Amino acid sequence: MTPHVLKHIISFKKLKVGFKTVRDTAKAMIFSREKWILAFLEYQKPCDETFAVRCKGIFFEIYEVIPLKNRQLEIICNNEIAPDVFCLTLGGILFNEEIHPGQFVNIHVPGKSLRRPISVSRIYGDRIDLIYKIVGEGTEILRNIKSGYLDVLLPCGNGFDLSAFQNEILIIGGGMGVAPLFALTSEAIKQCKKVTVIFGFRSPKDAILEEALMNLGVDYHFCFDSEGVNVVTMREQLGMSHMPFAACGPLPMLRALCSMKDADTVHERQNLINDDIYGQLSLEARMGCGFGACMGCSIETKQGMKRICKEGPVFNSKEILWDKI
Amino acid sequence: MGQNIDLSGMMIDNPLIPASGAFGYGMDYQDFFDVNEVGTFCTKGTTLHPHKGNPLPRIAEYSGGMLNCVGLENPGVETVVREYFPKLRNTYHKKVIANVCGFSVDDYIKTAEIFDREECVGLIELNISCPNVHAGGAAFGKDPSIASEILTEVKKVCRKPVYVKCTPQCPDLVLMCKTLEASGADGLVLLNTWLGMRLDIRTGKPILSNITGGVSGPGIFPLSLYKIYEVYKNVNIPIIGCGGISNGRDVIEMMSAGASAIEIGTELLTDPMALPRIKKELSELMDTYNITELSEIIGRAHK
Ligand SMILES: Cc1cc2nc3c(=O)[nH]c(=O)nc-3n(C[C@H](O)[C@H](O)[C@H](O)COP(=O)(O)OP(=O)(O)OC[C@H]3O[C@@H](n4cnc5c(N)ncnc54)[C@H](O)[C@@H]3O)c2cc1C
Numbered sequence: 001m002t003p004h005v006l007k008h009i010i011s012f013k014k015l016k017v018g019f020k021t022v023r024d025t026a027k028a029m030i031f032s033r034e035k036w037i038l039a040f041l042e043y044q045k046p047c048d049e050t051f052a053v054r055c056k057g058i059f060f061e062i063y064e065v066i067p068l069k070n071r072q073l074e075i076i077c078n079n080e081i082a083p084d085v086f087c088l089t090l091g092g093i094l095f096n097e098e099i100h101p102g103q104f105v106n107i108h109v110p111g112k113s114l115r116r117p118i119s120v121s122r123i124y125g126d127r128i129d130l131i132y133k134i135v136g137e138g139t140e141i142l143r144n145i146k147s148g149y150l151d152v153l154l155p156c157g158n159g160f161d162l163s164a165f166q167n168e169i170l171i172i173g174g175g176m177g178v179a180p181l182f183a184l185t186s187e188a189i190k191q192c193k194k195v196t197v198i199f200g201f202r203s204p205k206d207a208i209l210e211e212a213l214m215n216l217g218v219d220y221h222f223c224f225d226s227e228g229v230n231v232v233t234m235r236e237q238l239g240m241s242h243m244p245f246a247a248c249g250p251l252p253m254l255r256a257l258c259s260m261k262d263a264d265t266v267h268e269r270q271n272l273i274n275d276d277i278y279g280q281l282s283l284e285a286r287m288g289c290g291f292g293a294c295m296g297c298s299i300e301t302k303q304g305m306k307r308i309c310k311e312g313p314v315f316n317s318k319e320i321l322w323d324k325i
Numbered sequence: 326m327g328q329n330i331d332l333s334g335m336m337i338d339n340p341l342i343p344a345s346g347a348f349g350y351g352m353d354y355q356d357f358f359d360v361n362e363v364g365t366f367c368t369k370g371t372t373l374h375p376h377k378g379n380p381l382p383r384i385a386e387y388s389g390g391m392l393n394c395v396g397l398e399n400p401g402v403e404t405v406v407r408e409y410f411p412k413l414r415n416t417y418h419k420k421v422i423a424n425v426c427g428f429s430v431d432d433y434i435k436t437a438e439i440f441d442r443e444e445c446v447g448l449i450e451l452n453i454s455c456p457n458v459h460a461g462g463a464a465f466g467k468d469p470s471i472a473s474e475i476l477t478e479v480k481k482v483c484r485k486p487v488y489v490k491c492t493p494q495c496p497d498l499v500l501m502c503k504t505l506e507a508s509g510a511d512g513l514v515l516l517n518t519w520l521g522m523r524l525d526i527r528t529g530k531p532i533l534s535n536i537t538g539g540v541s542g543p544g545i546f547p548l549s550l551y552k553i554y555e556v557y558k559n560v561n562i563p564i565i566g567c568g569g570i571s572n573g574r575d576v577i578e579m580m581s582a583g584a585s586a587i588e589i590g591t592e593l594l595t596d597p598m599a600l601p602r603i604k605k606e607l608s609e610l611m612d613t614y615n616i617t618e619l620s621e622i623i624g625r626a627h628k
Pocket residue numbers: 104114115116117118119120131132133134135136137138139140176179180283284285286287313385386
């Protein structure tokens with residue numbers, strides 16, 4: 001029988017470290033934030049809160065056992081960066097390379113029954129940035145929370161797969177869809193890929209992340225509906241209509257990106273999709289749980305039913321059944 | 326201190342049971358807690374053949390919880406027993422409750438028969454109460470004669486206890502439950518979701534693709550509690566209470582009203598750590614109120 005791996009974080013009185021437990025052998029492996037193994041410990045019960053552990057000859061008293069996927073993250077700042085758009089920086093126990101671009105967190109907003117899914121925009125050390133737009137009651141509450149802790153599930157879903165792109169990648173975002181793409185752009189540059197970014201917004205005052213892209217030194221192009229240019233026409237102007245891409249944004253935009261040249265109307269679906277274009281698309285859905293338990297976010301794909309929160313939110317454009325979503 | 330409960334011969338070491346549809350097939354909570362902490366759990370509603378369910382959006386919110394119109398998406402009973410159960414055995418060592426749904430009497434019989442043969446299945450829960458499918462589901466759960474026909478046929482092919490999960494949409498729930506008891510039900514699960522809807526504030530149109538959905542979560546707790554209280558007075562078979570339970574106090578109340586065990590749905594989706602939390606709260610409350618044997622409080626509201 002394969003041992004059951006329980007993933008938890010124990011926070012110690014003095015230092016915070018993570019650990020994984022192997023239930024059947026009743027042993028736990030303690031590793032620090034850098035994933036160095038500090039000690040093995042034996043214990044009786046995975047959720048016993050009162051045992052002490054000896055680590056490198058020192059006894060530490062454990063006072064909290066936190067599940068790996070559910071954490072209390074501290075609000076570092078939460079500021080408006082464009083009209084009705086906020087950047088929320090959260091800090092806490094985060095492991096190196098734990099969160100991948102395209103993954104999201106699911107936030108408990110005080111006073112709301114369901115959690116709110118928000119993509120991770122920037123990952124640095126033990127902090128993450130989330131960029132969110134005020135659209136309804138939950139985000140309206142969130143904008144006014146300036147300090148304290150938030151109850152967060154993370155990381156949720158599967159992110160973009162950069163290894164599927166060879167040397168070059170085109171990154172296309174529309175509206176709030178640009179949020180996860182900033183993390184992707186940074187990562188692609190780190191991996192020495194040639195990156196071109198196209199971001200579309202309603203109007204210049206809605207534009208975000210320009211300075212951050214400039215700092216990355218990446219080739220980027222902004223376009224605005226108010227000026228009659230959208231990301232699809234911009235892609236054409238740049239002569240990149242056949243390049244493999246990663247995208248996030250409204251569904252009609254994603255559909256247009258995968259369609260043949262003149263098929264960017266919403267009505268013509270599956271039959272106008274251009275199968276030569278390869279894209280990775282990040283989709284959205286109203287979610288009940290965000291971790292695969294409720295089937296509230298499933299869509300039908302060519303490979304059967306898939307959950308946007310678990311198998312997604314990033315999908316290969318070729319697996320999508322456009323007439324089903 | 327005892328939390329052992331006897332469900333028609335299926336012994337569970339605590340009364341907390343994740344409800345059908347909130348726990349998948351038991352494999353989605355492993356990053357949160359040791360799933361063996363549950364008393365047992367109910368599988369997602371499973372049909373004879375794979376079922377795709379309703380289009381999105383399937384989820385809406387209200388101040389007391391949520392609405393869903395998932396519509397019984399599931400891979401079909403064969404895939405569940407062939408692929409999911411063997412995987413589940415790696416991490417989960419207790420028995421499960423198989424939630425069986427169908428679109429015809431024959432579907433129920435065949436699906437229940439397959440589950441009944443599985444060693445890890447301790448109990449069959451006949452779901453005649455799903456509000457989100459157009460055939461079967463809650464339509465069967467409103468008519469005592471159809472409900473007892475399904476039950477009688479399923480009982481013929483099952484050796485394991487068969488419980489029936491009822492819908493609050495049933496116009497005369499007490500009559501329904503009495504009929505089911507007379508037709509051989511080993512127990513009852515009360516209740517599935519309540520039918521409701523939400524409209525989009527901008528367009529005024531329904532949010533859910535199916536227009537209506539099942540209402541669940543803490544907002545329905547007093548409604549479910551009352552139904553269980555009423556039914557308990559009229560039947561002698563065990564009742565599993567379900568609907569809006571979100572903390573230890575709710576568990577005590579539900580059992581006092583007559584439930585032998587309880588199921589938790591929505592609270593697990595919004596707080597995946599809810600089960601160990603509620604378990605802890607329950608132990609603390611038992612201490613505070615000097616409850617030594619939990620089974621002794623079942624139905625004490627009526628004494
Ligand atoms: C994987 C994923 C990543 C996302 N990343 C971002 C991001 O980085 N930045 C950002 O601004 N927004 C993002 N969204 C959308 C964001 O979740 C919604 O805008 C937000 O939930 C709205 O909450 P509300 O309470 O303000 O709106 P309300 O309309 O009051 O919410 C009511 C319910 O509908 C849900 N809902 C409403 N709109 C959406 C939507 N577009 N997608 C999913 N659920 C919705 C809410 O979660 C809530 O359950 C993402 C959505 C998903 C699924």
